Amino acid sequence: MANHALLREVTLTLPMVADMEITASKTATAMAEHMGLGADQTDEVRMAVVEACINSFEHSHAEDSRVYLTFAITGDEQHEKLEITVRDNGRGFKTSEVEEPKIEEKLKAERKRGWGLKIIRGLMDEVDIESDAEGTTITMVKYRRAGRGK
Amino acid sequence: MANHALLREVTLTLPMVADMEITASKTATAMAEHMGLGADQTDEVRMAVVEACINSFEHSHAEDSRVYLTFAITGDEQHEKLEITVRDNGRGFKTSEVEEPKIEEKLKAERKRGWGLKIIRGLMDEVDIESDAEGTTITMVKYRRAGRGK
Amino acid sequence: MTETLKVTLKKRGGLSVIYTEGYINNQGGEEIAKVAYRVLDGGEKKLLLNLEGTKIVNSIGISILIEIIERILEIEGKLGFCCLTKTIAKTFHIMGLAQYADIYDDEASGVAGMTG
Amino acid sequence: MTETLKVTLKKRGGLSVIYTEGYINNQGGEEIAKVAYRVLDGGEKKLLLNLEGTKIVNSIGISILIEIIERILEIEGKLGFCCLTKTIAKTFHIMGLAQYADIYDDEASGVAGMTG
């Protein structure tokens, strides 16, 4: 186990079946706890993972009906971070065309949905989305705050 | 999502790093809860998964330093079961050469270890081990007892 | 087949309080809405949602809660939340929901704040 | 880097009781053994292990507990366990450990059974 840092990567593949996002959230929790993230940070990670999964379930229309996740703990002891990717082989979307949801408008609108990406961005430290006709990959990072387990 | 039954398979890949078996146990828990296994059955599954993982971590000497798990919910609604495989690409072992541990002997012996497989067989409904010089795959099954969530 | 959300309704100091237990996804949101609309249809204008038993929500579930808020705003009523996990409270703030619904730490201050 | 097991030692009705909190893996087993051997080295012959705070163990951790049992049998003492999850109790039965250590449902009956 020479390169310990690189080795700490877990991959998870889920079928697009209702509630399977809970499996992803439990795996995320295990990884967050493994690296000593505090309870609140862990909770934020798992909520973001749930949102990313249900987006793939609902919007990707991937023919293989699967979501591919990786959970990697990287960085040195002082600056450890958890990097999670959620990927599907679906039809993708243009991130620039997604409208920023506004609560004033949503309260009057027919469609109250459209919060997932905003929640993910609000809960994670870094978020990057790559999407094209081959599929979508969302990469999300959470840094461990100074003082383990706080 | 045509073939719903076949689709409910999750795969997980873990690095062979201390405590990573906890990630496997959390994934197992999520799958067991997903299919409505009761708390005690779920607990038995997760303990068996932990044992199978630490065996691979400790004994396989796999060059890729990884353990590959699958969790599949199969069968019809009346006879659902959770089938878990834990695989490594390690050096394998001869199951016939593993001695059955006896508590009377272990109490006096130098080496008190050797309980993992016995525990797995005691906690799961079906256990099958295939092992050769290419690696080891342990397949474990838990049936859902009649009366969901009991 | 994760268990569906359990929803209970109780009266506290004259106020209707809805308690949830479990995951608020779309079905969970619908369960809450069913009970909430029954209360509102009965003529009440205020409602407290005690989410102590809910450790996880998703945005589909929350958007159903926005429908409830819309209905309550229309009748000039008030929706309150109490006993949220830190992450759920943070999520409500991210969304701006906190401007249209009151968020209380515990049930006692929720009941006091909404009936006071 | 899951937290290491927390081990506490208390006296209950003259009996030394060891409480654990967390995962009993090899480090966890070593932590328990350290405290147990300190008690035995002090001349006591009986020990109750309250595992209420432990929801998961592995066979490496348990084999360290077998070492403790061996030591205690040598001095004709007694090791008891209480507050085991059903699965941990079942595991102890599968291993046959239950023949060499007493298993009690709760601490009160453990203390009573071992000091009575």
Ligand SMILES: Nc1ncnc2c1ncn2[C@@H]1O[C@H](COP(=O)(O)OP(=O)(O)O)[C@@H](O)[C@H]1O
């Ligand atoms: N994995 C994905 N594949 C395809 N489209 C996606 C994906 N994720 C998000 N989208 C698009 O982005 C939009 C906004 O997503 P989101 O903010 O999560 O809200 P919602 O899912 O409620 O619509 C979705 O409506 C969808 O059009």
Ligand SMILES: Nc1ncnc2c1ncn2[C@@H]1O[C@H](COP(=O)(O)OP(=O)(O)O)[C@@H](O)[C@H]1O
């Ligand atoms: N995945 C594996 N790869 C190689 N050898 C294994 C594997 N799993 C088990 N074994 C062999 O079987 C033996 C018995 O395993 P087990 O009953 O789990 O007890 P222990 O791990 O404490 O020795 C091990 O000592 C090892 O020789």
